[in-house]
Amino acid sequence: MKIAALALIAALMAAPAFAAPAVSDDATVTLTFDTAATTGQVMVVLFGSEAAYGGQGAPVAQAVVDVAAGQHTATFTVPAGDYAAKSFHDVNGDGRMNTNPFGMPTEPYAFSNNTRGNMGPATWAQAHFAVEGDTAQTISLR
Amino acid sequence: MTPTRRNFLMGAAALSAAVATPEMVRAAAALDATADWALATRDLESDVAPQALRLVHGRAPAGLEGTLFRNGPAKFRRPGGSATHWFDGDGLMRSFDIRDGKATLQARFADTPKRRYEAELDAVVTPGFGTAGDSRARLDSNDAANAANTAVMVAGDKIWALWEAGSPLAMDPGSLATEGFVTLRDDLKGMPFQPHPRYAPDGTVWNVGTSGGQMVVWHMRADGGLIDASLVRLPRASYLHDFTATDRHLVIVLQPWVFDHHGMPFASQFAWKPELGTQVLVLDKADLTQSRIFELPTFSFFHLGDAWADREGTIRFDVAAGKDVQFAVEGARVLVQQRGRVPGEPAVLKLITLHADGRADMVSSGAVGEFPKANPRFAGLNRTLTAHTAGETPDRPLPTGLAVQDWASGASDSFEFGIGHIVEETVFVPKPDARTERDAWLVGPAINLRQGVTELHVFDAGHVSDGPVATWRADVALPAGFHGAWKG
Numbered sequence: 001m002k003i004a005a006l007a008l009i010a011a012l013m014a015a016p017a018f019a020a021p022a023v024s025d026d027a028t029v030t031l032t033f034d035t036a037a038t039t040g041q042v043m044v045v046l047f048g049s050e051a052a053y054g055g056q057g058a059p060v061a062q063a064v065v066d067v068a069a070g071q072h073t074a075t076f077t078v079p080a081g082d083y084a085a086k087s088f089h090d091v092n093g094d095g096r097m098n099t100n101p102f103g104m105p106t107e108p109y110a111f112s113n114n115t116r117g118n119m120g121p122a123t124w125a126q127a128h129f130a131v132e133g134d135t136a137q138t139i140s141l142r
Numbered sequence: 143m144t145p146t147r148r149n150f151l152m153g154a155a156a157l158s159a160a161v162a163t164p165e166m167v168r169a170a171a172a173l174d175a176t177a178d179w180a181l182a183t184r185d186l187e188s189d190v191a192p193q194a195l196r197l198v199h200g201r202a203p204a205g206l207e208g209t210l211f212r213n214g215p216a217k218f219r220r221p222g223g224s225a226t227h228w229f230d231g232d233g234l235m236r237s238f239d240i241r242d243g244k245a246t247l248q249a250r251f252a253d254t255p256k257r258r259y260e261a262e263l264d265a266v267v268t269p270g271f272g273t274a275g276d277s278r279a280r281l282d283s284n285d286a287a288n289a290a291n292t293a294v295m296v297a298g299d300k301i302w303a304l305w306e307a308g309s310p311l312a313m314d315p316g317s318l319a320t321e322g323f324v325t326l327r328d329d330l331k332g333m334p335f336q337p338h339p340r341y342a343p344d345g346t347v348w349n350v351g352t353s354g355g356q357m358v359v360w361h362m363r364a365d366g367g368l369i370d371a372s373l374v375r376l377p378r379a380s381y382l383h384d385f386t387a388t389d390r391h392l393v394i395v396l397q398p399w400v401f402d403h404h405g406m407p408f409a410s411q412f413a414w415k416p417e418l419g420t421q422v423l424v425l426d427k428a429d430l431t432q433s434r435i436f437e438l439p440t441f442s443f444f445h446l447g448d449a450w451a452d453r454e455g456t457i458r459f460d461v462a463a464g465k466d467v468q469f470a471v472e473g474a475r476v477l478v479q480q481r482g483r484v485p486g487e488p489a490v491l492k493l494i495t496l497h498a499d500g501r502a503d504m505v506s507s508g509a510v511g512e513f514p515k516a517n518p519r520f521a522g523l524n525r526t527l528t529a530h531t532a533g534e535t536p537d538r539p540l541p542t543g544l545a546v547q548d549w550a551s552g553a554s555d556s557f558e559f560g561i562g563h564i565v566e567e568t569v570f571v572p573k574p575d576a577r578t579e580r581d582a583w584l585v586g587p588a589i590n591l592r593q594g595v596t597e598l599h600v601f602d603a604g605h606v607s608d609g610p611v612a613t614w615r616a617d618v619a620l621p622a623g624f625h626g627a628w629k630g
Binding site for chain 1: 279358
């Protein structure tokens with residue numbers, strides 16, 4: 001069953017992580033990653049609009065969670081609004097989302113709300129969540 | 143319009159067709175009623191705890207000790223949505239254990255992510271070979287759709303449930319408990335591993351998996367450990383369920399059912415193009431870049447027999463050859479509906495010869511046949527016998543008999559149970575003191591429709607027409623399985 005390579009891969013290959021500048025009235029979004037392996041790092045990208053989530057625009061923030069060093073959490077400070085996250089566990093720490101020779105990901109990936117893809121990434125409708133105050137989610141990368 | 147005798151008669155025919163005669167009513171009612179073969183695609187609601195089978199015929203052959211593992215779909219329907227194709231039910235692993243003259247049966251569903259998720263929803267939502275699925279599907283990897291329902295391979299101290307588009311699923315041979323998907327190498331996670339691995343005389347195992355026009359070739363030790371994996375580009379993106387092998391060659395039969403467009407269900411992606419003919423790609427096991435292509439007239443197929451090559455390089459193997467893909471697309475759908483006429487003609491057992499000079503030909507045994515199996519001691523080597531299911535007719539689906547084709551003499555040694563039975567694949571089990579191909583038992587189940595139960599039959603491979611030498615009976619009917627493997 002051939003499933004098209006996921007847009008996620010490209011979305012996650014962007015620039016290194018940075019912390020969004022803190023602004024008053026902003027809220028924190030805390031994403032905790034439950035991983036099967038304890039090696040490598042989790043790459044996570046946060047989007048603030050359906051267009052950006054779909055590849056038409058820049059992400060709001062991104063982070064690298066150093067799983068090998070025992071980290072499991074990424075925290076973003078953002079204005080109130082709707083957000084969605086894409087993440088993958090770079091188990092071997094090579095900085096890439098590895099795929100098998102037929103183009104299927106070989107490392108775990110997941111979306112906010114723990115939604116799963118269906119022959120492609122989870123949709124914005126499935127993955128987005130409202131941020132009105134401090135918000136936390138646990139995302140399974142097993 | 144001038145009335146003529148011809149259009150008067152046509153008018154009369156049209157009129158009579160609009161009038162329901164008693165015969166037509168009876169025929170329509172027969173099509174509407176659940177067919178007597180419906181047990182073949184019944185739903186099993188739970189695992190089957192180990193149960194002793196009752197010997198109802200003959201006696202247990204001395205020296206027959208071991209386990210027949212078999213896999214096949216056994217849960218199709220859920221209130222919120224159902225699998226609509228025979229190939230898409232949840233895999234049920236069965237073990238028929240024969241020891242000290244007694245037989246025991248147990249069966250356990252492969253505990254796949256697909257089955258867990260669909261049990262939670264109480265709906266089949268995942269696309270499959272012929273099932274469309276719906277938007278609730280979680281298809282984020284091939285193995286999310288893996289029904290682990292097609293075949294079984296003995297891999298060291300595990301058994302692997304196989305499904306053609308995804309990873310093997312490891313299960314415990316004693317308890318049949320699911321352990322998890324097998325990744326043969328980290329960078330090959332999720333690559334397809336087809337349900338018909340081929341055993342080589344050197345004790346290693348070969349298998350393939352395809353995606354469009356690409357094929358992965360797996361080469362393993364008998365314990366399932368990977369020796370090597372290679373990628374091969376196919377000359378055409380055919381639907382492939384089975385390949386075969388000699389001691390020196392891999393034989394890839396490319397039917398003219400070729401990839402046409404992306405979509406779901408899986409089978410909807412392929413277009414039947416009989417004008418293309420059927421091709422056979424032969425690869426050299428020692429150097430997979432060395433290949434030859436042979437051309438044959440059009441046929442469709444699911445299953446091949448073990449291949450062998452002579453000193454001159456002539457390659458022979460058998461195929462359960464079909465005329466078209468009607469059964470694959472439509473017939474296997476009607477089987478799950480459990481009523482009506484199942485479209486598609488039964489496959490016929492044929493022998494293909496690939497000559498060293500590049501010619502290829504195919505001769506028919508004349509026998510209806512599916513599920514070809516050969517004596518495993520002769521896998522990849524010169525052999526003459528092929529066991530196969532038999533007795534299926536265009537009017538009635540599923541096999542009712544068993545036969546052994548002798549390609550050397552042209553003789554067919556067969557036994558017909560009759561339409562009260564659905565006969566499943568049998569496997570060769572060499573006798574303890576076996577010297578020849580014929581020194582073997584054939585072991586396989588059948589559904590006894592009149593008794594409403596599954597039976598396990600043992601035949602002497604050299605005397606099939608004598609009927610079973612032993613038959614044990616369960617107190618439950620398991621739906622028809624696909625493929626099995628013997629562990630001695």
